Amino acid sequence: MSLRRLAASSRSHVPPFAVMDILARVEALRAAGRDVVSLCAGEPSGGAPDLVSAKAAQIHGSGLALSYTPALGTAELRTAIAGHYRRWYGLDVDPAQVAVTTGSSGAFMLGFLAAFEAGDRVALARPGYPAYRNILAALGCEVVEVDAGPDSRYQPTPAMLDAAASERGPLAGVVLASPANPTGTMVDREELTALADWCAAHDVRLVSDEIYHGITYPGSVADEHSPRGVCAWEVDREAIGISSFSKYWGMTGWRLGWMLLPEELVGAVDALAGNVALCPPAPSQLAAVEAFSVEAYAQADAWVAGYAKTRQTLLEALPALGWGPAAPADGAFYLYAELGDQLTRFGDSREYCRALLEAEGVALVPGTDFDAVHGWRAVRLSFAAGQEAVEKAIERILRFQGS
Numbered sequence: 001m002s003l004r005r006l007a008a009s010s011r012s013h014v015p016p017f018a019v020m021d022i023l024a025r026v027e028a029l030r031a032a033g034r035d036v037v038s039l040c041a042g043e044p045s046g047g048a049p050d051l052v053s054a055k056a057a058q059i060h061g062s063g064l065a066l067s068y069t070p071a072l073g074t075a076e077l078r079t080a081i082a083g084h085y086r087r088w089y090g091l092d093v094d095p096a097q098v099a100v101t102t103g104s105s106g107a108f109m110l111g112f113l114a115a116f117e118a119g120d121r122v123a124l125a126r127p128g129y130p131a132y133r134n135i136l137a138a139l140g141c142e143v144v145e146v147d148a149g150p151d152s153r154y155q156p157t158p159a160m161l162d163a164a165a166s167e168r169g170p171l172a173g174v175v176l177a178s179p180a181n182p183t184g185t186m187v188d189r190e191e192l193t194a195l196a197d198w199c200a201a202h203d204v205r206l207v208s209d210e211i212y213h214g215i216t217y218p219g220s221v222a223d224e225h226s227p228r229g230v231c232a233w234e235v236d237r238e239a240i241g242i243s244s245f246s247k248y249w250g251m252t253g254w255r256l257g258w259m260l261l262p263e264e265l266v267g268a269v270d271a272l273a274g275n276v277a278l279c280p281p282a283p284s285q286l287a288a289v290e291a292f293s294v295e296a297y298a299q300a301d302a303w304v305a306g307y308a309k310t311r312q313t314l315l316e317a318l319p320a321l322g323w324g325p326a327a328p329a330d331g332a333f334y335l336y337a338e339l340g341d342q343l344t345r346f347g348d349s350r351e352y353c354r355a356l357l358e359a360e361g362v363a364l365v366p367g368t369d370f371d372a373v374h375g376w377r378a379v380r381l382s383f384a385a386g387q388e389a390v391e392k393a394i395e396r397i398l399r400f401q402g403s
Contacts, residue, residue: 011138011139015130017130018350019041023041025363026040034361035361037362037363037385039363039389040363040382043384044250044252045384045385047251048254049295049299050295050296050299051293052290055286055290067282068282069285071274071278071279072266072273075095077285078095078100078258080288080289081292082098085231085233088213089228091233097262098261099261099269099273100258100280101273102256102257103246103255104246104257107242107257107259108131109135110272111240114268115172115207115240116139119140121142121171122142122143122172123156123174124144124146125154127154127378128180128181129180129181132175141173144168144171149374150325153328154185154336155176155186157191158194161174161195161202165202170202172205173206174195174205175207176192176206176209178192178230179212179213179330181332181334182336182365183334183336184327184331184333184336185328185329186229186331189235192235196235196236206238207239208239208240210229210232213229214228214248214300214301214304215248215331217308220330220331232260239260242260243259244257245291247332249291254284254287254288256280309387310333314383314390317394322340323338323342325337325338334381334383336378337381338367339379343377348368348376348377349375349377349379355400356400360399360400362396365379365381367380
């Protein structure tokens with residue numbers, strides 16, 4: 001009688017995030033009484049806008065029976081999201097083409113499933129958010145990483161896509177993030193138009209990650225005509241546009257995002273969403289409508305002003321830190337920088353982050369999470385933790401590097 005040999009599927013063998021090990025160590029150090037400054041997570045420290053939290057409290061205190069909503073979200077929230085695009089971008093969006101999802105993560109899963117076949121080649125920039133690569137790989141797509149460095153401000157270009165298609169074969173999709181994680185860099189309207197035109201000419205689906213829109217800084221490529229960032233639907237209605245309540249509105253744990261969908265994908269995403277998750281979280285949807293109030297926008301903009309101050313503190317500290325090239329950080333709340341001479345001492349970014357955490361209680365993310373080729377040289381620092389945390393971290397890092 002043979003023994004059964006059951007194992008995890010090959011598609012589930014995606015790389016783990018190094019940051020998860022770091023966060024586990026942060027928790028252990030804090031439990032032991034250590035004072036740890038964590039600049040790992042891309043998580044705003046302010047929480048949801050006041051009106052959203054008040055609405056949630058009212059909902060949960062009312063005794064209202066919270067039932068399933070339509071798979072693509074409530075009509076009220078989809079209409080409010082459409083109004084948001086009119087307010088920020090001057091776009092007329094049909095609420096029927098808005099799909100509310102369980103975070104932007106749910107949007108990527110549903111969007112990739114609806115847009116791509118197993119075996120399709122999908123290009124994305126490296127360094128980049130690892131979940132794009134890992135979700136696509138788990139779905140059976142062939143991930144084509146485009147090496148986008150300082151010369152292109154860490155963003156893909158049509159020339160890079162031409163080279164990738166020539167080397168690997170025709171592409172089915174391109175994933176673009178602006179502002180990007182981990183670099184914070186953005187594409188301007190001309191660059192986005194060029195990428196969209198390339199996709200149209202090659203019958204390629206553009207997927208635009210816009211979850212950091214609204215978090216942009218003076219002097220960046222967010223120009224006076226697009227102060228929040230350029231929406232893909234401003235140049236290509238066949239693109240999939242993905243956004244979230246997590247970053248600009250600080251609602252990470254509410255698990256609520258959305259997609260703008262071309263008409264031909266609405267039915268497919270509706271069917272997939274109903275089977276995968278039935279619906280996004282109902283109480284989050286009911287409360288999130290308040291995120292589009294004048295007061296909530298003003299509160300979120302005040303948080304962005306705070307990020308701008310903290311970002312400036314970091315940029316001014318770079319010469320003293322002695323790190324190598326750093327991404328411009330046009331938006332989002334990250335600094336992605338090479339470690340420069342510190343690599344001589346520590347060898348790679350993983351060892352640097354490990355040693356810094358143990359010695360000084362400062363948690364950063366090694367660049368290997370975002371770039372398997374060049375990330376050993378770099379770290380990502382999140383300044384969403386706020387001015388006080390960042391100032392304390394800088395002081396400790398300088399002490400650590402001087403030791």
